[in-house]
Structure formats: C-alpha cells, structure tokens
Amino acid sequence: MGTVPDDPERGTTPTRPDVDARAHSARHEIEDQLRAQRARLEASNAKLTERTGRNLPAAIGIGVGLGGSVLVSLILVKALFMVVAAVLILFMVIELTNAVRVAGRNVPRVPSVLTALAVVPAAYYWRAEGQWLVLLGGILFISLWRVAEIAVPSRKATGADLVRDLGTGAFVQIYTTFLGSFLVLLTAQDGGQWWALGTLIIVISVDTGAYAAGLNFGKHKMAPRISPKKTWEGFAGSAAAAMIAGVLIALFMIHEAWWLGVLMGAVLTLTATVGDLTESLIKRDLGIKDISTWLPGHGGFLDRLDSTLPSAVVAYALYLIFA
Structure with missing residues (x-):
C-alpha cells in the first residue's frame, strides 16, 4: 500500500529541519508584527503626549488609582479616609x-x-x-x-x-x-463624607472641564507668566462642568437644593483655579517644572492635589453654613 503524504503541497512527509524552519519563520513573523504594533502605539502615545503636554494613559491610570482609594475609603468606612x-x-x-x-x-x-x-x-x-x-x-x-x-x-x-x-x-x-x-x-462631620466626596468630584470636574475646553478651544491666555497653558476658554469649560456636577451632587448625594449645587460649582471653580495657579507660581519661583516625578503623567502628589487644597477650606465653610 502506498504512504499517504502528510504535506499535500509537497507530497512528502516534512522533515525535522523543514518543521523547525517554518516554526522559526512563524515566530519571526509574529515578533515583527508585535514590534510594528508597539511602534504604532508608541507613535500614537508620543503624538498624544505632545498635544496634551503629558503622558495621558499613565495620567489616567494614576488618577483612577488615587480616585478609587479615596472613593472606597469614603463610602465604606470613612475613618479609612483619614x-x-x-x-x-x-x-x-x-x-x-x-x-x-x-x-x-x-x-x-x-x-x-x-x-x-x-x-x-x-x-x-x-x-x-x-x-x-x-x-x-x-x-x-x-x-x-x-x-x-x-x-x-x-x-x-x-x-x-x-x-x-x-x-x-x-x-x-x-x-x-x-x-x-x-x-x-x-x-x-455628620454626613461630611458625602460633602467631601462631592467636593472632590467637583474639583475633578473643574480640572477635566478646563483640560477639555482648553485643549480644543483655548486661545486666550489667562495668566501666561504663571501658567502658560491655562486659558479663559478652559476656565469657562471648568465652570460649566463644575456647576453641572454641583447640581447633581446637591440633588442626589448631599440632598440639598439645586441652587446650592450651582453655588458650590461656581465657588469651587474659583478656589480650584486659584490653587492651581498658586502651585504654578511656587514652581515658577523655585525654577522647577514639577514638584516631583513620583506620579507619571501628573508630576507629583502636590501637582495632582493643588486644586483640592483651598477648595477643602471653602467646602468645609459651605458645610457649616448650609448643612
């Protein structure tokens, strides 16, 4: 009886060197594809970094990590937030x-x-x-x-x-x-964890609104000698985002009137902007770009939390007045 060939194209059983050569070729092809994909990703990330001024994927990852730890501590056991x-x-x-x-x-x-x-x-x-x-x-x-x-x-x-x-x-x-x-x-304070969480959400909305509006529409510089990238268009975007977030927080989180949410959004927009400009002024006087390099895409912890510092004082005052 005749032997049925394993390789219909060649009609003969592949030898060990043929198998090794094909495996070697396939491995190199996969490696070349992975290298090409990595190069495309790095090029896209470089363009995004050049446009935004920071490593955006790393910044998002760090922000999610920090935000998650704060969120869990405030919602589950507020003593953990300490x-x-x-x-x-x-x-x-x-x-x-x-x-x-x-x-x-x-x-x-x-x-x-x-x-x-x-x-x-x-x-x-x-x-x-x-x-x-x-x-x-x-x-x-x-x-x-x-x-x-x-x-x-x-x-x-x-x-x-x-x-x-x-x-x-x-x-x-x-x-x-x-x-x-x-x-x-x-x-x-009694129920203060929800006010604290709402404050952080509004401050994040300020930063996000300013970033998005400034990136897409920013033309008129707000304080070019202190913070060259901050624009009035970005400030308008931050105010809009903060007041929308404030209304939602007032109605569904701290159970207050909607107008208090508007007030919180407007006031925290001012304090967050002042906090950001204050830290920029400190860095300018010290002659440094970032306070540290501990957080990729953000700089340092102070670079990330500068808007929160003065906002925390005002949020506590609003709680004492209205809560």
Missing part, C-alpha cells in the same frame, strides 16, 4: 520640603513629616480645636528643630537665612498639612 489623607498629605509635605531645600531653604524633614502625621488624626478626632493646636505645636517643633541644627558648628547659618528657613517651614505646613486637613475635618 489614613488615605494622611498618606497623601505626607507625600505632599515631603515633595514640597525637598523642593524648597533644592532652592536653598533648609526645612527639616523629620519634624515636618511628624507634624503632618499628627495633624490629620487630630482634625478627625478632635475637630477644629485639635487641628489648630497640633498645627501650631508642630510649627513650633519644626522651628526649634531648625534652631537646634544651627548649633552644630558645621551647620551654622546667618540670622537672615534662619528667619527664611523658619518662615518656609511654617509655609510648608500651612499650605499642605493645614489646607489638606480641612477635607479630613469635613469628613469627620
């Missing part, structure tokens, strides 16, 4: 302390970090009184630590430098720890 907030404020304090040290100001890291970690639980458990007392005690602690440092002969400083260092140390705590702790203080 932990999340403490971590975020801790990183902001480290970032700003490192940045001002690069600029020549000597702010002690250890007492700065300890103060940040102490203010957050004080605001949550002892409310405004604990927040203020621990903050003032922490600033005193940082100042005494710096004074003790210059007693070491190798670390002496002039009187003027010491005054600037003490002022900078106090500024770091007021700007990051104090302002940030207002969101913790708000969360600690």
Whole structure:
C-alpha cells in the first residue's frame, strides 16, 4: 500500500529541519508584527503626549488609582479616609520640603513629616480645636528643630537665612498639612463624607472641564507668566462642568437644593483655579517644572492635589453654613 503524504503541497512527509524552519519563520513573523504594533502605539502615545503636554494613559491610570482609594475609603468606612489623607498629605509635605531645600531653604524633614502625621488624626478626632493646636505645636517643633541644627558648628547659618528657613517651614505646613486637613475635618462631620466626596468630584470636574475646553478651544491666555497653558476658554469649560456636577451632587448625594449645587460649582471653580495657579507660581519661583516625578503623567502628589487644597477650606465653610 502506498504512504499517504502528510504535506499535500509537497507530497512528502516534512522533515525535522523543514518543521523547525517554518516554526522559526512563524515566530519571526509574529515578533515583527508585535514590534510594528508597539511602534504604532508608541507613535500614537508620543503624538498624544505632545498635544496634551503629558503622558495621558499613565495620567489616567494614576488618577483612577488615587480616585478609587479615596472613593472606597469614603463610602465604606470613612475613618479609612483619614489614613488615605494622611498618606497623601505626607507625600505632599515631603515633595514640597525637598523642593524648597533644592532652592536653598533648609526645612527639616523629620519634624515636618511628624507634624503632618499628627495633624490629620487630630482634625478627625478632635475637630477644629485639635487641628489648630497640633498645627501650631508642630510649627513650633519644626522651628526649634531648625534652631537646634544651627548649633552644630558645621551647620551654622546667618540670622537672615534662619528667619527664611523658619518662615518656609511654617509655609510648608500651612499650605499642605493645614489646607489638606480641612477635607479630613469635613469628613469627620455628620454626613461630611458625602460633602467631601462631592467636593472632590467637583474639583475633578473643574480640572477635566478646563483640560477639555482648553485643549480644543483655548486661545486666550489667562495668566501666561504663571501658567502658560491655562486659558479663559478652559476656565469657562471648568465652570460649566463644575456647576453641572454641583447640581447633581446637591440633588442626589448631599440632598440639598439645586441652587446650592450651582453655588458650590461656581465657588469651587474659583478656589480650584486659584490653587492651581498658586502651585504654578511656587514652581515658577523655585525654577522647577514639577514638584516631583513620583506620579507619571501628573508630576507629583502636590501637582495632582493643588486644586483640592483651598477648595477643602471653602467646602468645609459651605458645610457649616448650609448643612
């Protein structure tokens, strides 16, 4: 009987070298396709980064991760938000302390970090009184630590430098720890976790609206010397997005009148914009582009949360007035 061929095209059974050659060729073909696909993705990402000014996929991933941790903590067990907030404020304090040290100001890291970690639980458990007392005690602690440092002969400083260092140390705590702790203080109130979550959603809406409107329609610069990419068209987009989000939050989350949502959206648009411009001004004075590079696509934690800091203070005031 004749042998049935395994390869109808050749009519003979393929040899081992033929099989290896075909497998090798197929593997190279797959690798070439993967390389080509990767090159197309990298080219698309490069164009998107050039247009938006940042690595957008990485920025979205980081934003989803941070937002998810905050969302889970506020919805499930609001005491967990104290932990999340403490971590975020801790990183902001480290970032700003490192940045001002690069600029020549000597702010002690250890007492700065300890103060940040102490203010957050004080605001949550002892409310405004604990927040203020621990903050003032922490600033005193940082100042005494710096004074003790210059007693070491190798670390002496002039009187003027010491005054600037003490002022900078106090500024770091007021700007990051104090302002940030207002969101913790708000969360600690009865039903305050929903106000805190609503505040964060509105601030995110401000950033998103400004980004989308500015990217597509931005022509007229708002503050070109401070933040060259910020435009009045972007500001209008941020206000519209914030007020829409505010109305939805007022009606369905905090159960207040719709007009309070409009008010929250309008006011938080102003505070978020001021927060963004303030951090841009700080970076401009320090001569840096980003506070840090810890968050791809965002820069640092302070770059991501700058709009939230002054907004937290106003949100707490609105809660006291209307809730």
